[in-house]
Amino acid sequence: MNWIGLYTMLRREVQRTLRVVIQTLVAPAISAALYIFIFGSVIGTRIDDFAGVPYISFVFPGVLMLSIINSSFASASSALYFMRFTKGIEEILIAPFSYIEMLIGFVGSAVTRAMMVSFLILGVGVLFGAVTLTHPFWFIFYIASIASIFAMLGILVALWAESFEQLQVLNTFIITPLTYLGGIFYSITFLPSTAVLLTKVNPFFYFADGVRSSMIGYSEANSTIGLVMIISLIVLLGVLVTHLFRIGWKIRT
Amino acid sequence: MSNVPALEIKNLVKRYGEKVAVDNISLTIPKGSFFGLLGPNGAGKSTTIHSITGITQPTSGQILIDGVDVVKDYKLARTKVGLSPQEFNVDIFATPEQLMDYMGGYYGIPHDQRWEKINELIARFDLEKHRKVKFQKLSGGLKRRALLGRALIHTPDLLILDEPTAGVDVEQRHDLWAYLKEMNEGGKTIILTSHYLEEIQYLCNDIAIINHGRIIAHGTKDEFMKEGKSVEQTYLEIIKSEKPA
Numbered sequence: 001m002n003w004i005g006l007y008t009m010l011r012r013e014v015q016r017t018l019r020v021v022i023q024t025l026v027a028p029a030i031s032a033a034l035y036i037f038i039f040g041s042v043i044g045t046r047i048d049d050f051a052g053v054p055y056i057s058f059v060f061p062g063v064l065m066l067s068i069i070n071s072s073f074a075s076a077s078s079a080l081y082f083m084r085f086t087k088g089i090e091e092i093l094i095a096p097f098s099y100i101e102m103l104i105g106f107v108g109s110a111v112t113r114a115m116m117v118s119f120l121i122l123g124v125g126v127l128f129g130a131v132t133l134t135h136p137f138w139f140i141f142y143i144a145s146i147a148s149i150f151a152m153l154g155i156l157v158a159l160w161a162e163s164f165e166q167l168q169v170l171n172t173f174i175i176t177p178l179t180y181l182g183g184i185f186y187s188i189t190f191l192p193s194t195a196v197l198l199t200k201v202n203p204f205f206y207f208a209d210g211v212r213s214s215m216i217g218y219s220e221a222n223s224t225i226g227l228v229m230i231i232s233l234i235v236l237l238g239v240l241v242t243h244l245f246r247i248g249w250k251i252r253t
Numbered sequence: 254m255s256n257v258p259a260l261e262i263k264n265l266v267k268r269y270g271e272k273v274a275v276d277n278i279s280l281t282i283p284k285g286s287f288f289g290l291l292g293p294n295g296a297g298k299s300t301t302i303h304s305i306t307g308i309t310q311p312t313s314g315q316i317l318i319d320g321v322d323v324v325k326d327y328k329l330a331r332t333k334v335g336l337s338p339q340e341f342n343v344d345i346f347a348t349p350e351q352l353m354d355y356m357g358g359y360y361g362i363p364h365d366q367r368w369e370k371i372n373e374l375i376a377r378f379d380l381e382k383h384r385k386v387k388f389q390k391l392s393g394g395l396k397r398r399a400l401l402g403r404a405l406i407h408t409p410d411l412l413i414l415d416e417p418t419a420g421v422d423v424e425q426r427h428d429l430w431a432y433l434k435e436m437n438e439g440g441k442t443i444i445l446t447s448h449y450l451e452e453i454q455y456l457c458n459d460i461a462i463i464n465h466g467r468i469i470a471h472g473t474k475d476e477f478m479k480e481g482k483s484v485e486q487t488y489l490e491i492i493k494s495e496k497p498a
Binding site: 002003007012083 | 269300303306307308309310327328329331332334336338340342343344345346354355356358359360361362363
């Protein structure tokens with residue numbers, strides 16, 4: 001295993017993240033603070049507790065999950081697409097990386113950025129008393145797993161896209177709608193039975209529920225189904241991305 | 254020095270759909286050679302180079318670097334070759350020292366060893382004043398030197414230079430030539446493509462001409478310069494004789 005090479009990929013992504021710190025770290029932290037103000041102080045005071053916790057505590061893990069998705073997807077898709085665009089990808093292609101190492105490097109870089117964002121937002125949440133951290137191990141597991149999934153989706157989009165606009169297609173038409181319909185802002189107990197059924201086949205519901213249960217200890221989903229879904233997606237996407245790296249789709253001429 | 258060639262290409266073919274970019278090329282380059290690869294634009298030079306370095310996937314054929322197959326044992330093969338490409342394939346916001354640092358890291362070179370080499374290359378290519386300047390702010394000549402430094406960071410056995418002096422002023426070009434000669438005399442095998450044929454004549458001891466994806470001439474510099482001709486004159490004669498009447 002090319003450990004120094006992998007560490008270099010991670011180090012480069014951290015430096016890239018810090019190069020545009022307002023966009024990558026400051027903006028999500030400000031958004032989190034605004035959510036706390038609106039859902040905690042403005043709206044939250046007029047809403048009864050959810051499952052024994054204040055509304056902001058119910059919503060905040062979903063807000064954090066949104067940031068994980070956005071940062072990991074943006075990190076992987078923009079890094080790889082920019083590398084394709086500038087031919088900087090050739091630096092990786094001529095270096096002694098196996099296809100699995102390329103996968104680990106790109107995903108690890110995106111997960112690293114997502115971790116930085118997650119802990120910053122968690123810090124904001126804890127500072128303002130909006131959330132706690134009930135199960136630290138599961139919290140790390142869920143944010144790393146969700147970030148890995150969206151990093152690999154970001155890689156797929158970066159390989160497929162032929163323009164900066166296409167880079168946003170998946171985010172606009174799939175990720176954002178499924179995220180908002182995944183029970184971030186509401187409990188599924190408020191939904192009619194058909195909508196509950198639809199929510200339960202939406203993977204984003206399990207992502208949000210996993211993060212929420214690790215933070216405030218409240219869960220509405222079957223965690224076993226959620227874990228199977230998350231691990232299956234990681235394996236499926238990992239195999240697909242590694243295969244595409246192996247055949248050099250859109251990166252080797 | 255072992256008898257294994259620095260580079261051996263056997264029946265290399267590269268097709269892009271119907272277009273044949275490289276048409277059954279075979280070539281052997283011994284260790285210590287300074288090899289000039291010439292040809293018009295679109296002749297197949299860069300495709301051949303990209304096939305050697307892993308940027309392009311060959312359609313068929315075999316490429317061995319120091320006896321190591323670039324497809325079957327690609328990780329080891331990649332450690333043996335360094336490339337200074339024709340196009341600036343870099344993160345334009347990175348500095349010369351960062352480019353070398355990242356590339357050295359990708360090649361698995363430990364921190365202290367890597368920085369010792371970076372400092373050596375920065376000094377050798379007179380980049381000290383520019384080591385922390387973003388690539389996009391550098392002049393053409395400085396960009397070329399930064400890329401050359403990046404190609405040499407892992408001390409490769411085989412160095413491939415694709416138009417390394419394009420956009421470089423005369424003084425810097427001569428300085429670069431002196432360095433390349435010094436490296437070749439030290440035993441490094443170098444493959445050079447260039448549109449400056451006086452550069453090829455000055456530096457190379459073996460020359461091949463590629464056109465329409467095929468090797469149409471291959472010999473020593475002396476063979477290219479027989480009867481008092483320059484390499485450029487011989488090159489033009491050969492290329493013109495290829496064109497249909």
